[in-house]
Amino acid sequence: MLLMTIATKTLSSVPAGVVRIAAAGIQKPVFLLRALIHRREVMRLAELDERGLKDIGLVRSDIAGALATSWLNDPSAVLAARSRSNADIAKARREQAVRHAGTQPTVPEPVLAKNADFMVARCA
Structure with a gap:
């Protein structure tokens, strides 16, 4: 808690423009590092078989x-x-x-009629 207080007081004495420039300078390497990490993860996805890829909604291409x-x-x-x-396409x-x-005509269900010793199915 004390460390946060010291860091806050130290940063509050720095002009806002300097902080923004420093943050912008740090963002680009962070984005690059994140892209490289994600690229490695995607390369690991390439090791999956077709069935595993289909489970997550992807194909090899x-x-x-x-x-x-x-x-x-x-x-x-x-x-x-x-x-x-x-x-979205599948949905x-x-x-x-x-x-x-819902717009297809329904097929009539067979009507069972008793004919002598056995049942006969007829469409009504």
Whole structure:
């Protein structure tokens, strides 16, 4: 707690412009480091088989496309966008199938009629 108080008092005496410049100077290496870490994680995803990739909503070409981006860009953001778009497409297809199924004429159910010793199925 004492350390936070000292740090706060020290930073409060520094002009805001200097703090902003220092923060901007630190952000770029942090973004680069984060992109490199995420690139390594995406490379580990490439080791999964097709079934494992399908479970998370991706295909091998999605991973290849994400790794083809610049080293300065975060490939996990590309994968997230592709997975989201694939999920949206699948949802739209499901909704269309439900709408289509609702407009289909229903098939009449068979009517059972007793004929002598056995049951006969007829459509009404």
